[in-house]
Amino acid sequence: MSVKDYLRERYMPHLWCAGCGHGIVMNNLIRAIIDLGLSKNDIVMVTGIGCSSRISGYLDFHTLHTLHGRALAFATGVKLARPELSIIVPMGDGDAIAIGGNHFIHAARRNIDVTAIIMNNSIYGMTGGQFSPLTGHDKKATTAPFGSIDHPFDTVRLAMGAGASFVARTTTYHVTSMKNILKKAIMHKGFSVVEILSQCPTYFGKKNNMGNAVDMLNDYKTHTVPIGSKKKKENPDLIERGIFVQEEREEYCAEYEMLVKKVKKE
Amino acid sequence: MSMENSAKKGTEENKTGIEINMDWCKGCGICVAFCPHNVLAIDEDNEKAVIQNFDNCNFCGLCELRCPDIAIELV
Amino acid sequence: MNKKKVFVQGNEACVEAALYAGVDFFAGYPITPSTEIAEQLAYRLPKKGGKFIQMEDEISSMCAIIGASLTGLKSMTATSGPGFTLKQEAIGFAIMAEVPCVIVNVQRGGLSTGLPTSVQQGDVMQARWGTHGDHSIIALTASNHQDLFAMTIEAFNLAETYRTPVILLFDAVIGHMRESLIIPEPGELPLVERLKTSVDEKTNYHPYLPREDGRLPMSDFGGVHRYNVTGLMHDMWGFPSTDPRVAYILMHHLYEKIEGHVNEICRMKEFYLEDANCILISYGASARSALHVVQSRRARGERLGLLELQTLWPFPAEAVRQKCERAMYVIVVEMNLGQIMRVVKRAIDDPNKLFLANRIDGELITPQDIKNMLRMIYGKGV
Numbered sequence: 108m109s110v111k112d113y114l115r116e117r118y119m120p121h122l123w124c125a126g127c128g129h130g131i132v133m134n135n136l137i138r139a140i141i142d143l144g145l146s147k148n149d150i151v152m153v154t155g156i157g158c159s160s161r162i163s164g165y166l167d168f169h170t171l172h173t174l175h176g177r178a179l180a181f182a183t184g185v186k187l188a189r190p191e192l193s194i195i196v197p198m199g200d201g202d203a204i205a206i207g208g209n210h211f212i213h214a215a216r217r218n219i220d221v222t223a224i225i226m227n228n229s230i231y232g233m234t235g236g237q238f239s240p241l242t243g244h245d246k247k248a249t250t251a252p253f254g255s256i257d258h259p260f261d262t263v264r265l266a267m268g269a270g271a272s273f274v275a276r277t278t279t280y281h282v283t284s285m286k287n288i289l290k291k292a293i294m295h296k297g298f299s300v301v302e303i304l305s306q307c308p309t310y311f312g313k314k315n316n317m318g319n320a321v322d323m324l325n326d327y328k329t330h331t332v333p334i335g336s337k338k339k340k341e342n343p344d345l346i347e348r349g350i351f352v353q354e355e356r357e358e359y360c361a362e363y364e365m366l367v368k369k370v371k372k373e
Numbered sequence: 374m375s376m377e378n379s380a381k382k383g384t385e386e387n388k389t390g391i392e393i394n395m396d397w398c399k400g401c402g403i404c405v406a407f408c409p410h411n412v413l414a415i416d417e418d419n420e421k422a423v424i425q426n427f428d429n430c431n432f433c434g435l436c437e438l439r440c441p442d443i444a445i446e447l448v
Numbered sequence: 449m450n451k452k453k454v455f456v457q458g459n460e461a462c463v464e465a466a467l468y469a470g471v472d473f474f475a476g477y478p479i480t481p482s483t484e485i486a487e488q489l490a491y492r493l494p495k496k497g498g499k500f501i502q503m504e505d506e507i508s509s510m511c512a513i514i515g516a517s518l519t520g521l522k523s524m525t526a527t528s529g530p531g532f533t534l535k536q537e538a539i540g541f542a543i544m545a546e547v548p549c550v551i552v553n554v555q556r557g558g559l560s561t562g563l564p565t566s567v568q569q570g571d572v573m574q575a576r577w578g579t580h581g582d583h584s585i586i587a588l589t590a591s592n593h594q595d596l597f598a599m600t601i602e603a604f605n606l607a608e609t610y611r612t613p614v615i616l617l618f619d620a621v622i623g624h625m626r627e628s629l630i631i632p633e634p635g636e637l638p639l640v641e642r643l644k645t646s647v648d649e650k651t652n653y654h655p656y657l658p659r660e661d662g663r664l665p666m667s668d669f670g671g672v673h674r675y676n677v678t679g680l681m682h683d684m685w686g687f688p689s690t691d692p693r694v695a696y697i698l699m700h701h702l703y704e705k706i707e708g709h710v711n712e713i714c715r716m717k718e719f720y721l722e723d724a725n726c727i728l729i730s731y732g733a734s735a736r737s738a739l740h741v742v743q744s745r746r747a748r749g750e751r752l753g754l755l756e757l758q759t760l761w762p763f764p765a766e767a768v769r770q771k772c773e774r775a776m777y778v779i780v781v782e783m784n785l786g787q788i789m790r791v792v793k794r795a796i797d798d799p800n801k802l803f804l805a806n807r808i809d810g811e812l813i814t815p816q817d818i819k820n821m822l823r824m825i826y827g828k829g830v
Binding site: 115118147148149151153163164167168169170171172173174177179180181182183184185186187188189191192209210213363366367370371373 | 472473475494495497499501503504505507508509511512513514515516517518519520521523537538541668669670671672674675676677678679680687688
């Protein structure tokens, strides 16, 4: 099976801007699924609203393009109803952590077997470049013309604190590690969070003079380090990437199945 | 050097060729920048990726993995 | 053959009916006065291998039942005013994506936090127009537990038949009041099961292409047909489209799908209408007081009648017009500031003969309240 076999080709080329990292995420997510040998009929992709969410239209799975911030709530319904299906939930940074924040922490708390992919481009792209909770202090956006006074979440620590049993961060520069992390996340039995820093040259890059897509990708290379790297101590501003948490813990649907078995015996 | 959007050498089985989908490519330049052997370039006319030094290509596939438009493929 | 007779709350009757209808998925969030529905389904669903989940809020509860319904399960949520408000965007999504599901709204007093343990019927217009944009919706109600049971079954049947969310608009009195209920035998009440596509794996399935009979066969997520579901304007494959013709067709389809079948969806009960010269129109708990007045006045030879609405939306305007044609007076009896009265006013021939007997102080409207209105109409003063 080639990458194209997983695309709904009639809708390509996709709508993302030239150089947008989201295409790189879609590219390597398909490759991860090919490596895993998953059947298209067993995958339900649930997305919210925003640039990232349009990924579901291009992929030949059962696709559910829901409401801004609510993808994980829809996904919880699909998963609990049909636990045998693989549920993949790509979201934007605002989609998952701003309006979707409440559903994000509760899906993590439940440790429901769903793979949440946060395509973090540090901006609301679809609506034209407003800042999001992950944009970053002093960064500019159409709604932060003087530089944002907001301090961002650390998505990884937020996910860990909320109870996710698989938490990783990577970038659209590190394509091979992204594919491997996505494979582990999808196969992980529990709530998996993969934050992927994904460049937005059109808004975030332009508004903050970060050059073009290639420059932003090179920034990902130089500004991120593997977890535990010495460089991080010397320069705390560097962002750690890799797998932060990978634990086997009771998964929500499995717990529910056990409850049903126990209750049915009574 | 002819500006091709696809070139092939060697036999079918091993991936010894590159194919660029001109409809999907948006000319972002990522493949050009990160190709370790300077095989690709952006065509001035249509601002799309194009094969410039096919002989340098060792089919590492980085262009394929890094392309946001799934527009370049080893064949 | 003695049928099972129980003495239950309205909320419990709703649970019994939902289980009878084959509900397999419930997502909810605690809110007075509907919490008992969640509590009992938390107990009953696991026992039959069904799925129960308490979500983090009403929004996620509504989203979860849509997700579950798309995998083929009959799904339901229950809430009250504040939660009903939170669910509106997702209800709109279920209308646009044509996903069958049932939403119970047990109305409580006042707007906002209001009077959580008191009664009112103030969400009637919200049930119709709560979510943004032009659309149609089905909303049913009931004034006693036997009818509530039947209407809950109807809600699931209509949801599957028209592939739409259906709202059960009860109120705190009916929800919390205990009354006897006879539970029908399995098979006694007809059930509509999920209509699945007969298209085989190799053929293209169109999730949004109605058959000649208007029905829209579904294909479960996880099945052999992969398609897209979105809240965006979409074509018959379910993919986003900005083509004006697609929007025109879809908007009219979503509207006519229900408004075009008012008669099939209309449920109402009539008491002494044949020769009534003064007709009360009521629904839910208010209809109990209205019926009491009609029966006591009939005993004194006054030609009063009651038209009890069980389908609020789509509003049966033509049927109401006909039934009130010969009446001298029409009195709408409801616990709000005239939300159904306004619709009746547009429906009947002579709006000047229309009156409103209502109550919005959190107390159940009483027969005396209605009699006071009758005295006013007949010029006797209160």
